[in-house]
Amino acid sequence: MSVREAIEQARREGRAALIGYLPVGFPDVATSVAAMKAMVAGGVDVVEVGLPYSDPLIDGPLIQRATEAALAAGTTPQDGIAAVRALTGTPALIMTYWTLVDRYGVEQFAAGLAASGGAGLITPDLIPDEAAEWHTAATRHGLDRVHLVAPTSTRERIALAARSSRGFLYAASLMGVTGERAQVSAGAKDLVTRAREATDLPVCVGLGVGDGAQAAEVAGFADGVIVGSAFVRALMNTPDVPSGLAAVEAMARELASGVRHRWS
Template sequence: MSRVAAAIDAAHAEGRGAFIGYLPLGYPDLQTSIDAAVSLAESGADILELGPPYSDPVMDGTVIQEATVAALAGGFRMRDTFTAVREISARVDVPVLVMTYWNPVMQYGVDRYADDLVAAGGAGLITPDITPDAAADWIAASERTGLDRVFLAAPTSTDERLEMIARASTGFVYTVSTMGITGERAELDAAARALVGRLRAHGVENACVGIGISTPEQVAGVVDYADGAIVGTALVRALRDGGVEGLAAEARALAAGTARS
């Protein structure tokens, strides 16, 4: 069974939605990013989502972009992804997903990337800029290795595309709350609730909502209808402003929002 799906099921068994926390690797430096991810898991995250820095992060907002620039300036290299996943997986028993743009995976080699991620203890990939119809090599590699494939669904996705995403995804479907880049928003787009309903109609068991979720109240609102809430920018800001201790405090507050009434 998918380790990611099992983590979501375990959260549901405790009467809550899953809390999925994102952090960029290499920020503010590699070891601190590892320690921060471990602290995030120990502070309530059910699933870790780790982002290797990328030179053109088209999906990310200002806070994450600034962290990415700093990580690259600090000398982050592709191989550091697997070093980080290996150390984090050795320290905490929480599934680790890598959220990566597709070009670095292609440059590294799809099968080689999958094999190295499995060897490091990783659970799978979230691939924001590739769709299932263009991902035959990755689908084959993930089926061979048992890694999870998390594809994105957007409010603008057609029913035909949602059906394709539903068939190809494992672990969960990353349900985009609103069109645009990542970052905090005062109000989440109501389209997220409708999109989760559409995904359910296509047989999706686990739909987790991300983009724009930044408060415990927003987490609570999301897990009322979805299987989990994905938080990124608020956690990166907490790490930037308060270090690992500040991140842990923010994570505990967000995790408290996952309880279902």
């Protein structure tokens, strides 16, 4: 099943899709993969596999701590591709900063990701104007390419990002770094409305969702709810691996319940 098919299946069930992010390699590669599987067991429809990077642009403090630990332990892009392979049966995207792919080799990375069964890439720092090489490789290997729009994006930039994306359009609900917020950004719903004027792609909202109530709120106007920091927190704030995996699955169940009881 592709990412878009998973989102459309959720829509047929009368709910938004739940997309869960975790960085590979935290606290180690095997545990991070087990945590991704725990997210799926708890109700996540699509997995974002984060590649740790030394200079993240939009990652908040919690994710930065996790990715720094993963890098210190020697986590590599190959570990991300291996994690995708381990998620057979669940659509999995890699979320990465473009420098990592460029250094790895765009064609080589695309070929490896496709061979592992991966769905594609989310590239938060790659603007469509500079993405021709990636678009060509993604098309050749049948991979999704997910670009971001923000509350400050103009109508023209939203249209360009939509035309350049495949799978879904990522609506960053606020400016700044990732992380849970006390409330959902007031501009998120307006951004989704503007994005839908430009595309028939699913529009999924990320940045700031931390619990089931917020997931329900976003599910009331978006096709998908993207959650990262809440899962990292669940894995990080436990005394041992079994407790961490249980906490991740419990968080997924809470969020999955939220997207099924969306606010009007």
